[in-house]
Amino acid sequence: MASERTLGASIGGTVAATRRLVRTPGAGPLLVLVPFVVLLALKPILPAAGIVWPATIAVPFIDWINVVVDAFRKHEIFGAFTVKDVTRAIAYGIEWPLDIMEGLLAGGFKSIGIPAIPWVMIAGLAAVFGWWLKGWRLALLAGGCIVYFAIFDKWSLSMVTLSLVLVAAPIAGAVGVALGVVAVKWPPFERALRPILNVMQSLPHFSYLIPVAVFIGVSHRAGAIATILFAIPPMTRLTILGLKGVAEEVREAGRMAGCTHWQMLFKVEIPAARDSLMLGVNQVIMQCLAMVVIASFVGARGLGQDLLLRLQSLRLGQALENGVAVVLMAVMLDRLSRALSEKQPERRPEGPFWRVHPYLVAGAAVIAASIVASQLTPYAQTLPRSATITTAPFWDEVVRVITTTLYDPLEFIRGDLLVHVLIPLRTGFQWMPWIAVAALVGTIGWRLAGPRLAATAAGFVCFIALTGFWERASITAYMVFFALLVCLLVGLPLGIWASRTARRTRFVQLLCDTFQTFPSFIYLIPVIMLFQVGDVAAISAVVLYAWIPIVRYTVFGLRGVPAETIEAAVTAGCTPRQILWKVRMPLAFPEIMLGVNQTIMFGLFMVILAGFIGTKDLGQEIFRALTFADAGKGLVIGLCVAFIGLAVDGLVTEWSTQRRRQLGLA
Template identity: 60%
Template sequence: MADAAVLGGAVPVRRWVAGSGQSGLRVAVLLLAPFVFVLAVSPWLPDWLRMVPKDWSAPFVGWINAVVEVLRREEIFGLLTFRDITRAIADLIDYPLDFVEAILVAGFSDSVPGLPWIAVTGLAIVLGWYLQGRQLGIVAGICFAYMAIFGKWELSMVTLSVVLVAAPIAGAIGVALGVLAYKRRWFETLLWPILNVMQALPHFSYMIPVAIFIGIGHKAGTIATIIFAFPVMARLTILGLKGVSPEVREAGIMAGCTKRQMLWKVELPAARPTLMVGVNQIIMLCLAMVVLASFVGAKGLGHDLLNRLRSLWIGQALEIGVVIVFMAIILDRLSQAWAEKEPEHAREGPFHVRHPFATAGIAVVVISYVLAAFIPALQLWPKSLSVTTAPMWDAMIDAIVVHAFDYLELIKDTLLVHVLIPMRDLYLLLPWSALLVFAVTLGWYYGGWQVAVIQALFALYLAFAGFWERTLITAYMVSFAVIVCVIIGSIVGVWAAAGPRRTKVVELILDTFQTFPSFIYLIPAIMLFNVNDFAAIMAIVIYATIPTTRLTIFGLRTVPHDIVEAAIASGCTPRQVLWKVRMPLAFPAIMLGINQTIMYALFMVVIAAFIGTTDLGQEIFRSKAENDAGKSLVVGLCVAFMGLMADQLINAWARERKKVLGLE
């Protein structure tokens, strides 16, 4: 066993387990035994080992707020407070923000208007055409024209301008951190865990600190977006640079590159494919966040969506939701096409032959301005001509409610009364010490004592941060939702993996769904089930099923062909091939999908608090209302640590499993 040193004491236990024919059963018994034992003796345990006493909570909230207070009030060198500095930096963001918004829609003054909507639409077509081909050009054109014709042009352009400003800044920060981590080992060891926590923190945890140090408003939303989005780029930069083939690096050295030339001329360009994945992700994260950042005052589509949802104007909310979806689709397709675009040798000739698309772009802008000067409707689509779909959506929802109300209520009530509420009560009864023991056992078995210690620290934090009950409720909602997600996801995945056509269709749907900002998923949940735990769980399920499905398909389809052929040649029926060969081999991939599903569910559960749940998310919302930065961070970390615990265990398990199966 290669990592015997890491696993330490777990090794003899593993030998014992492996020595038996029914090792699966033995593992289960072994891993559950300590948990069951604590559970069994819990009636005799002192109270504090079962429920965390109220007055025992560590004063994390107070500490953080004290730090925040100092940063707000105390002056550094007697000149400025930390908050003054952050606000000054934040004010800088106004320049690019105003500039891009002015170009896209607002205009620089009355005499210099922004781009007419037909110009932006035309440019989108040219860009799509250039990056991939005519088809993408047409899709881009339709998406942008829709925004104009359906009366959401200005909102859309404001949202787009935030993305166009936040994504490059977040990207630059991410690349800079990534490069530094690549060059300096100590910085990587420092940065990596921070990135892990940042990527597991729910969106809202970023907002309150930002609101406190920068204030509420459009630029605060932009800053929150940047902070939310940069970790993914840092991570992918490190991965990309490490993935540069050693030969390419050696070619650089042999050419006599200095370190700086190496980085800029060899390593970063060679890491382009990975960096471009980061560009796509960062753009999508920015869009998702800017929609949510309306909570701290970002303008644009999210702001209006939030207001409509608050007033339960579902039809109008849906209408905005559709625009956001269009925006997501087109940004995703364009950035992916950009990532996949390979350089091609240029044709010889004058400018317009060498650069046909640049020429077309310039032509579009010039012609649009000229036309818009004569026809105002081409500058800004007039309100009177705007089409609204809200009444149609409202009618549809009414129809659903009228015809399906009883059934929906029945499903909801049955589940609530017979499953959800008993499950919640059961969770609330669990002693924290038993859960701690369980986490530590799993960690020790799959990852050795180091993982066990980290699991213990996370669990202790959760128990003593002061929100244990909320944590349990969150755990109950998430675990129920994850179970549903896994059932649906693996069934759909198995179905879709059965043939290339099915795979293609389902993957297209998944790709599209995955690009939607998570906020969007609340709309149908509220629409059908109003505001309660059940609706929240449903929103989670819709959103979090995606990764399990995707990785089930991936796992099944990447099982090596010759193994499948060998199984068929041995006389397996299709069912046997699936259950005896493909599923076991795909299992590590499926587990990683479930891991992501848990992460997605934790993110969504916080957002779902918006529609009234009693979990940690609700606490985050409350802390936002109270402007309590300490609480929002402490609770945010609760959510993050829950995710990281699951993440660590599943990854340790999957690593080992892959090694056993020789899939590495």
């Protein structure tokens, strides 16, 4: 009796002391680990459900969602047609712009005997467009990419892909802008929209595919719809940002001029938010391209589908050849749309027509010349197969040489790394009870911002545990964690090196920009080539894809340290090393943490994609869900992934904001 009371008192005392310590601002930051460590130590006496929530009593989120989805699908409107009919009708609505665009670019319209636009005209117009946007370099790039597609026998595939992007991007852009405008004009809508956008942007690509497959089926147009859905959130976000960024004075100038609401929107606010909106257009296009390969899982045709088929049959050379075409397409569209967003209105020169409108004239000349040329020779209309070059044998050879010469070191990495590092780490992650992880996340949240953040962050962890996917999720977490370590090991020194001079910064930024343009799926090709399948391959893909933000933010943070502060350190007699570690690094650290955060986000996206090459984590489950068109499972797993990301994001962003405020940087 007495001893029980003592025990109770001591536990109560410990809890109270812990609470005091954790909430005291001066207390060492490591104290947030206390509940985590205590729970780890208590693992042997924890109930089994606190370690891994058993699948038998998992909360049946999946069934609930499927019931809703099913009811929704079959729900009859006016007793005449079902929701599924409606969604399919919308999908058919998108079919004809797709057909028209594809007919124009590649197939032609056989029923009315109109051929497609000759490839020389498309190349010429792309070049004129690039010239108008930024000058001859961009003209060369845009025209060159189109010529590449023609010469290297990727014409019809790439034109199908291009037509998909050209149809999906404007629709996604328009919907995104409309949502953004409503959100800005009507705050309750924004409050409702914001968390949805957060989740949508953290959902892995595949989560978008499953509902589309359920409601629309598997087809080219389903791929287009998935692409559109995926590309909407960034446009909405940037519209909100842009419209809110319009200076109050400019708005007032509009009101004082006597604008009506619509005049205000279309003549003042939207044009004044142009930069942000154009950045949104660029984002939309890049999101569309990111989906190019992935959407082929639900039937989108084009380069992506071809790439996927060849990858699945392990024809790596041909897959690489397609990959190069996808990358060129991405680079071309990225540079063009970025130039469009940077283009400022320019004063028109005066003089004769061709001087005032040189680009119109050049465009007309291209059109005329290519019509004439295509009449003279069929080679200008479409290049026959015999006139094209294939690079696949070359790539096959590259693959062969690399895999044979690098066999030993690769085998070493594959084998020893796996056995001695990865498997123990994975075991460690799987060993952690979910309740300890929830406690850790909750304590950090509490210490940073109080009960609300604690509840949200810990809530995310609990959701994952209760779904019964805890073990899968811990494998996902371990792969991202290890990849993050590698990224830090590579990215931090690279970032520090790059921040030393303006030249290096430019170089590294160019490198980052280029790599970031590549659609994520592309990174799987070299990885499969080198490591085939499994954890090592998946982690390599994550590293390849996710090293960018850490470098970018490190450079940005280090270069953002005020010059005066560095001058003060120099005059205080610091050595360069001391300046780095005592001045620049501490000041740049909040920024670097944001980079870590982004790397984790990128990593989560990639690790799910890597489910394609045989991991045992959430990615694999989501692939299964896709195969069986299991919307509930797909969504729940998607949410698990999103919640890992959002938990990390919530904590890191909060910390970084607070820290920057403390340092007087925000």
